Amino acid sequence: xxxxxxxxxxxxxxxxxxxxxxxxxxxxxxxxxxxxxxxxxxxxxxxxxxxxxxxxxxxxxxxxxxxxxxxxxxxxxxxxxxxxxxxxxxxxxxxxxxxxxxxxxxxxxxxxxxxxxxxxxxxxxxxxxxxxxxxxxxxxxxxxxxxxxxxxxxxxxxxxxxxxxxxxxxxxxxxxxxxxxxxxxxxxxxxxxxxxxxxxxxxxxxxxxxxxxxxxxxxxxxxxxxxxxxxxxxxxxxxxxxxxxxxxx
Numbered sequence: 469x470x471x472x473x474x475x476x477x478x479x480x481x482x483x484x485x486x487x488x489x490x491x492x493x494x495x496x497x498x499x500x501x502x503x504x505x506x507x508x509x510x511x512x513x514x515x516x517x518x519x520x521x522x523x524x525x526x527x528x529x530x531x532x533x534x535x536x537x538x539x540x541x542x543x544x545x546x547x548x549x550x551x552x553x554x555x556x557x558x559x560x561x562x563x564x565x566x567x568x569x570x571x572x573x574x575x576x577x578x579x580x581x582x583x584x585x586x587x588x589x590x591x592x593x594x595x596x597x598x599x600x601x602x603x604x605x606x607x608x609x610x611x612x613x614x615x616x617x618x619x620x621x622x623x624x625x626x627x628x629x630x631x632x633x634x635x636x637x638x639x640x641x642x643x644x645x646x647x648x649x650x651x652x653x654x655x656x657x658x659x660x661x662x663x664x665x666x667x668x669x670x671x672x673x674x675x676x677x678x679x680x681x682x683x684x685x686x687x688x689x690x691x692x693x694x695x696x697x698x699x700x701x702x703x704x705x706x707x708x709x710x711x712x713x714x715x716x717x
Contacts, residue, residue: 478643478644478703479641479642479643479644479703479704479707480641480642480643481639481640481641481704481707481708481711482538482639482640482641482642483638483639484536484537484538484637484639484640485536485537485637486533486534486536486537486538486611486637487537487538487539487540487611487614487637487640487650488533488537488538488539488540488610489539489540489541489542489609489610489611489614490539490540490541490542491541491542491543491544491609492528492529492541492542492543493543494526494543494544494545495528495543495560495562496560497549497552497560498560501552501555501558501560504555504558505548505549505551505552505555506548508551508554508555509521509548509551512551512554516586516588518586518587519547519588520547521546521547521548522546522547522601523544523545523546523601523602524545524546524547524549524550524564524599524600524601524602525542525543525544525545525564525565525599525600525601525602525609526542526543526544526545526549526562526563526564526565527540527541527542527563527564527565527646527647527648528541528542528543529541529646530640530642530646530648538640540565540640540648540650542565542600542609543562544602545562547599549562550562550564553645561645561646563643563645563646563647563648564599564647564648565599565600565647565648565649565650566597566598566599566600566647566648566649566650567597567598567600567614567617567618567621567649567650567651567652568594568595568596568597568618568649568650568651568652568704569595569596569597569618569619569621569622569630569635569651569652569654570595570638570639570651570652570653570654570708570712571595571596571622571626571628571654571657571662572653572654572656572657572712573656573657573658573659573662573687574656574657574658574659575659576689576716577659577687577688577689578687578688578689578709578712579595579596579626579662579685579686579687580593580594580595580685580686580687580688580694580697580705580709581593581594581595581596581625581626581682581684581685582594582682582683582684582685582686582697582699583681583682583683584679584680584681584682584683585683586679587681589700589702591699591700592699592700592701592702593694593697593699593700593701593702593705594701594702594705595651595702595705595708596621596622596625596626597618597621597622597625597649598617598621598625600614600617600650601617611637611650612632614650614652615632615633615635615637615652616632618632618635618650618652619631619632619635622654624681625669625681625682626662626665626666626669626682626685627665627666627668627669627672628657628661628662628665630654630655634654634655635652635653635654636652636653637650637652637653638651638652638653639651639708639711641704641707641708643703643704649704651708659687662685662687663685666682666685688709689713690709690710690713691706691709691710691713694706694709
């Protein structure tokens with residue numbers, strides 16, 4: 469049976485065997501808030517020109533479908549509308565929907581990564597992954613689509629190719645703001661392989677004149693090792709590392 473697992477205040481870990489995604493209508497943004505969003509977005513782009521206003525997905529709700537399943541309501545949006553979080557007293561809130569990969573090594577450690585200074589979360593430690601994207605044309609946003617997206621993120625950020633069917637749906641995380649993350653568990657890989665693939669990726673991107681999305685990767689075995697990494701951490705990171713360590717033991 470699925471259950472909510474202990475986590476720090478504001479973060480909920482939900483085990484699930486099945487996931488159903490249902491599209492919902494995007495919320496209407498009042499004109500005054502839309503104007504404030506545009507100002508906040510323009511300010512953010514001036515501070516970080518690498519930001520772009522591409523298609524994105526918002527989490528419109530999360531509920532238990534049955535003891536072993538979850539339903540995620542999602543809506544089409546763009547990255548610009550995430551600037552609503554910077555508008556004081558905004559009547560509309562657009563939580564994120566994202567995917568992450570829990571990549572273990574064959575000696576029991578977990579891969580954690582640090583975002584580069586030019587990204588939307590500079591210096592933050594997290595799991596490989598990123599915001600979910602809406603389907604194109606008549607495509608579906610379902611567990612298979614999220615699994616494919618997760619494998620792309622792992623390849624683009626780490627340089628490690630993994631077949632989608634090798635990823636196992638493991639956890640859904642929800643924070644106090646309503647954002648939801650779908651976590652997939654990857655098969656264990658040798659630690660040298662992960663470091664070599666990342667080094668090759670960084671060298672390739674640098675040779676092309678591009679800055680990699682990640683500036684560092686490392687491996688941790690426990691929350692205590694994670695705590696020694698300086699800089700901000702994604703709010704879900706410590707409870708996920710703790711949960712995986714408990715799972716192994």
